[in-house]
Amino acid sequence: xxxxxxxxxxxxxxxxxIGAATARQLAAxxxxxxxxxxxxxxxxxxxxxxxxxxxxxxxxxxxxxxREAVQSFATAxxxxxxxxxxxxxxxxxxxxxxxxxxxxxQMYETNVIGTLNxxxxxxxxxTASGDxxxxxxxxxxxxxxxxxxxxxxxxxxxxxxLAETLRLEIVGTPVRVIEIAPGMVKTDEFATTxxxxxxxxxxxxxxxxxxxxxxxxVADTITWACTRPPHxxxxxxxxxxxxxxxxxxxxxxx
Numbered sequence: 001x002x003x004x005x006x007x008x009x010x011x012x013x014x015x016x017x018i019g020a021a022t023a024r025q026l027a028a029x030x031x032x033x034x035x036x037x038x039x040x041x042x043x044x045x046x047x048x049x050x051x052x053x054x055x056x057x058x059x060x061x062x063x064x065x066x067r068e069a070v071q072s073f074a075t076a077x078x079x080x081x082x083x084x085x086x087x088x089x090x091x092x093x094x095x096x097x098x099x100x101x102x103x104x105x106q107m108y109e110t111n112v113i114g115t116l117n118x119x120x121x122x123x124x125x126x127t128a129s130g131d132x133x134x135x136x137x138x139x140x141x142x143x144x145x146x147x148x149x150x151x152x153x154x155x156x157x158x159x160x161x162l163a164e165t166l167r168l169e170i171v172g173t174p175v176r177v178i179e180i181a182p183g184m185v186k187t188d189e190f191a192t193t194x195x196x197x198x199x200x201x202x203x204x205x206x207x208x209x210x211x212x213x214x215x216x217x218v219a220d221t222i223t224w225a226c227t228r229p230p231h232x233x234x235x236x237x238x239x240x241x242x243x244x245x246x247x248x249x250x251x252x253x254x
Contacts, residue, residue: 012083
């Protein structure tokens with residue numbers, strides 16, 4: 001039985017992509033996983049899959065931007081070991097001069113305020129565990145800007161600073177704060193959502209890149225960081241595919 005056995009891990013945005021992959025890998029590592037997302041059918045199906053495989057999983061439909069709902073959700077837990085703040089995403093790729101304020105607002109609400117809501121609500125339970133871990137999924141966008149990414153870059157900078165500040169403020173408590181910042185990750189939905197269903201535009205993001213990261217690659221880094229000895233804190237882990245040297249330098253074989 002692993003050290004993680006019977007410990008609870010809460011994953012937000014677990015209905016697809018990195019969130020779903022993380023749920024699978026943390027469950028395999030021995031955690032009891034709690035899957036949250038807005039799409040009830042998706043997380044119920046994933047919980048059923050994991051339970052059928054012999055793991056322990058439950059689902060809870062949740063919009064992380066709904067503070068009252070998040071606080072209600074948190075009352076179910078006296079102690080949890082891991083919180084993975086994965087819910088987020090990008091909308092649009094317009095320049096600052098013509099960007100839609102509603103897109104900017106929605107990205108900030110999901111990536112920053114949603115993370116704040118869940119982290120605040122579950123921090124007492126993480127502390128009560130005696131060995132809690134908060135994971136915040138930022139992005140390389142939160143560390144270096146690029147044209148057409150202003151709104152997303154601003155939101156992920158907010159998530160990055162949230163992680164850094166929280167780590168300073170709770171030092172000395174039994175909770176560590178980990179930031180995972182992925183670069184180019186090819187999932188079924190990220191780019192398609194960003195371009196509002198335009199699959200042609202979404203495909204161009206990855207055109208010529210032989211091996212962009214997968215959701216499983218990122219989930220592997222999250223699981224590795226969470227399963228380090230309790231005194232080891234991975235402050236920041238930046239992970240990119242080999243073909244990506246920076247947000248604006250990508251090797252493409254076209």
